[in-house]
Amino acid sequence: MTFHPLDANGRPLDEIALEGMQVCCIVGVYRAERHTPQPLRLDVSLYLDTRDAANRGGLKATVDYARLSGELRFLLENASFRLLEAAADALCRYILAPPTPDLHRAQVQAVTLRLAKPEALSGGTVAALAVHRRADEYRYAVEEKSFGRVDVIYEDGGAGIYRLRLKPGGAIATHEHREMEESELVLGSGLWLQGAPVAAGTGFRWPKGFPHRYDNPSAHEQTVLCVDRPAFLPHDEIEVPLPEGGLTRPEGVTYYPPGASEGAHG
Known part of the structure; x- marks a missing residue:
């Protein structure tokens, strides 16, 4: 599925990608999964207009991906989600929430997020979920x-x-x-x-x-x-x-x- 979100003027938004993040956490519904952390792979694409950051410099007009990756890791390590669908929705809601002043970053307009459980199934099969969300879908x-x-x-x-x-x-x-x-x-x-x-x-x-x-x-x-x-x-x-x-x-x-x-x- 192709996902090319546009800005209010019909221009394609820029993409910032976080690829291959590995987090060991509790995620799943089966008894073994509820008690034993397993590796989870996270790939995220953030869509926003980065023109101001390019012209003026500074992180307030873009996203500090080093900080955001730590925040996503914290959520995965501590929320103990039962379903990949729940984990994906929670992370999207966090990423797309209007940033607080102390985050010093721009509003992300849309996100593509993929979660994979490389060790959940046997025979080399990887269970994965990809979702696409826009900021205007959510209310807080x-x-x-x-x-x-x-x-x-x-x-x-x-x-x-x-x-x-x-x-x-x-x-x-x-x-x-x-x-x-x-x-x-x-x-x-x-x-x-x-x-x-x-x-x-x-x-x-x-x-x-x-x-x-x-x-x-x-x-x-x-x-x-x-x-x-x-x-x-x-x-x-x-x-x-x-x-x-x-x-x-x-x-x-x-x-x-x-x-x-x-x-x-x-």
């Missing part, structure tokens, strides 16, 4: 919160993907979860986690009952990408007092390669 719920707002990127019975957008001076109070499994990736470069600065591109998995909080002391909105399994349960956002010994952090995982930071040029 927005929830106003005391700390700012939440963008609901994707939800199904098994997982939810959210952008937590902390306004300047905003804070997500110390809280814990007792039912949900939660993973978070820091997107903004001005956030504090557990009372100390945290680098953009750092991901965390929060054990159940582990108190955590975010603060935004900066003058700009800062974003956290959040995966909850199952999808967010309001009654499981339990505010708790500070522990006697203070807040600690689990070991973080770096999802952005060196140099993939605010103001970098590709």
